Amino acid sequence: MTDRIVLSVFFLVVFGGFGVLNILYTEFMIRTTSSFKNQKKATKAMIKRFKISGYITVVFSVIMVIITLIGGLKGI
Numbered sequence: 363m364t365d366r367i368v369l370s371v372f373f374l375v376v377f378g379g380f381g382v383l384n385i386l387y388t389e390f391m392i393r394t395t396s397s398f399k400n401q402k403k404a405t406k407a408m409i410k411r412f413k414i415s416g417y418i419t420v421v422f423s424v425i426m427v428i429i430t431l432i433g434g435l436k437g438i
Contacts, residue, residue, distance in 0.1 A: 369430050373423050374423055381419030381423060384412050384419065385416035
């Protein structure tokens, strides 16, 4: 049981944390990636893409936590 809890916390911290950072601090996350090479300011389309990817990442992490706690990843 502790293996499941550790693995689910890992998924939540790694994927969920990155997704929350994408949602809350979008401008910072855009500036720290290589897609923001020579632009002075992030476009609205970039901000929208990063927020959508943040939501998808958070949903993915929650799904992985649920699968892990149910016991679907027994081979790992």
